[in-house]
Amino acid sequence: MTRIDGRKFDELRPVTIDAGFVDYAEGSVLITCGHTKVLCCASVEAGAPRHVPEGTGWVTAEYSMLPRANRERSRRDVSKLKLSPRSAEIQRLIGRSLRSAVDLAALGPYTITIDCDVLQGDGGTRTASVTGGYIALALACRRMVELGWIGESPIRGQVAAVSAGIVEDQPLLDLCYEEDSHAMVDLNCVMNEQGQLVELQGTGEGRAFTVQEQQELVALCQKGIRELLARQKEILEGAAEK
Numbered sequence: 001m002t003r004i005d006g007r008k009f010d011e012l013r014p015v016t017i018d019a020g021f022v023d024y025a026e027g028s029v030l031i032t033c034g035h036t037k038v039l040c041c042a043s044v045e046a047g048a049p050r051h052v053p054e055g056t057g058w059v060t061a062e063y064s065m066l067p068r069a070n071r072e073r074s075r076r077d078v079s080k081l082k083l084s085p086r087s088a089e090i091q092r093l094i095g096r097s098l099r100s101a102v103d104l105a106a107l108g109p110y111t112i113t114i115d116c117d118v119l120q121g122d123g124g125t126r127t128a129s130v131t132g133g134y135i136a137l138a139l140a141c142r143r144m145v146e147l148g149w150i151g152e153s154p155i156r157g158q159v160a161a162v163s164a165g166i167v168e169d170q171p172l173l174d175l176c177y178e179e180d181s182h183a184m185v186d187l188n189c190v191m192n193e194q195g196q197l198v199e200l201q202g203t204g205e206g207r208a209f210t211v212q213e214q215q216e217l218v219a220l221c222q223k224g225i226r227e228l229l230a231r232q233k234e235i236l237e238g239a240a241e242k
Contacts, residue, residue, distance in 0.1 A: 001170050004178050005034070012162070012174045012224050013124075015231055019135060019239045026112075027139030029235070031132030034176055035122035040132040041115045042140035044149075048111050057107030057154070059137065061094035063087050063129060065118040090126045091116070093199060097130045097159055097190045098137050100198045106154035112140055123163070123177040127188055130161035131228050138236055159198055160228040161190040164217040166209065173220040185209045189221035193229050 007013070013034030022028035027042035048058045064087055067073045077083050094116060114136055116129035141153040165175045165183035175183060184206035190198040202214055 001168050003172065005176065007174075009170060010173050010220055010223055012227055013176065015228065017132065017135065017231065017235045019139065019235050025136070025140075026143045027136040027141075029132045029135045029139075030119075031128050031135075033124055033128045033131075033174070035120060036124055036128050037118070037120040038125060038128045038132055039115075039117045039119055040129060040136040041117075042133075042136040043113050043115070044140055044144060045111045045113070046109065048109055052104070055109055056104050057102075057110045057112070058104065059095065059099045059102050059107070059112045059114070061091045061098060061114040061116060061129075061133060063091035063094060063116045063118075063126070065121055065125070069118045069121045090129070093126060093188075093190075093201070094129050094133055097161065097198055098133055100190075100192065101134060101137070101155060101157050101159040102141075103154045103156045106150070106152070107141075108150055108154075110144070110149070112137060121177070123175050123180045127161035127163050127190075130159065130190055131232065134159050135232055135235055138232075139239060142240070158193040158229050158232055159190060160225045160232060161188065161199075162221050162224040162228060163188050164220040164224075166213065166217070171213070171216050171220055173224050185213065185217070187214070187217045187221070189218060189225065191222060191225045195222060195226075 016032045018030040021030040025041035026044045052058050114133040118125045144150045164173050164187050166185035187202040
């Protein structure tokens with residue numbers, strides 16, 4: 001099948017990452033994947049939640065879509081006096097994914113919150129949030145070392161995410177909104193730099209799918225994530241040189 005934007009079946013959308021997009025956050029990036037734009041800001045606070053062992057840090061995330069991130073205006077969560085179930089589920093995914101890249105004991109008694117605000121949504125907002133959120137997190141940890149808050153960065157590896165799906169029985173990497181809205185199967189994949197799975201979310205939206213199809217989608221995601229990991233490394237090395 002011919003994709004709506006002319007990409008190959010295993011091709012990512014164009015990715016741009018602007019590090020240090022916000023002056024005041026300890027770490028920040030604006031990540032653009034095709035027409036999806038997400039602002040990721042990492043903020044450091046002293047102390048950790050009660051459930052965390054004494055002397056150990058914590059990494060968490062918050063996620064929201066601006067009212068005009070989509071084709072029609074949506075209401076802010078604050079106007080509904082509660083977080084939408086979708087936002088709650090996505091921010092838990094982001095938090096779990098980013099904690100997998102951090103030695104929480106080495107982080108010490110600090111909490112790092114990654115705020116992921118979708119400025120424009122065109123599919124893949126949660127996976128873009130993980131990929132961009134990792135860079136913001138790594139920059140915040142680097143800043144903590146520079147300020148003498150911790151002796152060394154607690155980052156122990158990279159993590160990135162991308163989606164894949166089956167549209168008209170064709171496996172495709174990195175679905176845009178038009179593809180996602182017609183997908184028979186949708187799968188979100190989070191991996192580390194060793195190619196190990198951190199989280200996998202797969203749904204048969206139009207039909208059930210086989211284990212073989214799942215493996216094909218994971219293989220597509222692995223290819224895309226390798227490219228995203230290389231891009232993350234490039235951005236962080238460039239930021240270190242400034």
